[in-house]
Amino acid sequence: MTQIPLPASALAENHEADAARDDGVREIAPDVAYRQLAIVNVVFYGQPNAGDGSWVLIDAGVFGSGPAIRHAAQARFGDTGRPACIVLTHGHFDHVGVLEALSGEWNVPVYAHPLEHPYLNGTRSYPPPDPNVGGGMLARLSPLFPTSPVDIGAHLRDLPPDHSVPFMPEFGWIHTPGHAPGHVSLWRERDRLLIAGDAIVTTAQESVYASLTQAPEMHGPPMYFTPDWTAARDSVRAIDALSPEIVISGHGAAMRGQEMKQALAELAQDFDSVAFPEDKRHGMPPS
Numbered sequence: 001m002t003q004i005p006l007p008a009s010a011l012a013e014n015h016e017a018d019a020a021r022d023d024g025v026r027e028i029a030p031d032v033a034y035r036q037l038a039i040v041n042v043v044f045y046g047q048p049n050a051g052d053g054s055w056v057l058i059d060a061g062v063f064g065s066g067p068a069i070r071h072a073a074q075a076r077f078g079d080t081g082r083p084a085c086i087v088l089t090h091g092h093f094d095h096v097g098v099l100e101a102l103s104g105e106w107n108v109p110v111y112a113h114p115l116e117h118p119y120l121n122g123t124r125s126y127p128p129p130d131p132n133v134g135g136g137m138l139a140r141l142s143p144l145f146p147t148s149p150v151d152i153g154a155h156l157r158d159l160p161p162d163h164s165v166p167f168m169p170e171f172g173w174i175h176t177p178g179h180a181p182g183h184v185s186l187w188r189e190r191d192r193l194l195i196a197g198d199a200i201v202t203t204a205q206e207s208v209y210a211s212l213t214q215a216p217e218m219h220g221p222p223m224y225f226t227p228d229w230t231a232a233r234d235s236v237r238a239i240d241a242l243s244p245e246i247v248i249s250g251h252g253a254a255m256r257g258q259e260m261k262q263a264l265a266e267l268a269q270d271f272d273s274v275a276f277p278e279d280k281r282h283g284m285p286p287s
């Protein structure tokens, strides 16, 4: 698979400052931070020490990540570490691992695109992952990934039709389907900050090694789990057209600056040859 490697200077975070902390939380704007949990990121929005009900959790990690999320939330925001709500980029298992537990324990609403609701209210399963694309250990293991829907019942809400994001006043949500039908990314114009979810990822998700080392790279969505590549391509191009300055993806380190922009432009331009699985290119509508 072709990849677009980036110099370390494209990383959005300050590693020296981070080395002083041990909670794994990386702050990339005064009110935006993320934590890498094994293979996936969760994002925290809100001012530090804002207290209960004054911040937002974006995505809910893999199974078993509850203690890490609770600990990071309490350390960053204080009080009992309870948010105003949870916002989902999409409902794949690695983004909803502790969603049922946390939404129940916190008793907070969970906002998702209406097209993701069937996967969040117990009515529909995602199509099975395709282990034959992308290569690498995670792709081969992907048939073992859970695809059955979680059920968060009464906590589930629609993202507002006016594209505002509840409790995140400067952000808007953008429909970025392809990787999942109701996949959304969150965008803030003021500092051109994009919470991309899995519409683009900044590590080679197909490879366990890259997931662990988190070498900065720019990729299309994880291959084994993306059913609609035409929509995925359109979503990458829509993201590139925004011209983001800072990108936090669902997987990999956050990135910023000129190298990131260049890599994103190349990914958008050459999506068919760079991101599209080879055996799926046949019959692809021309770009």
Ligand SMILES: [Zn+2]
Pocket: 090, 092, 179, 198, 225
């Ligand atoms: Zn996903």
Ligand SMILES: [Zn+2]
Pocket: 040, 092, 094, 095, 198, 250, 251
């Ligand atoms: Zn993911």
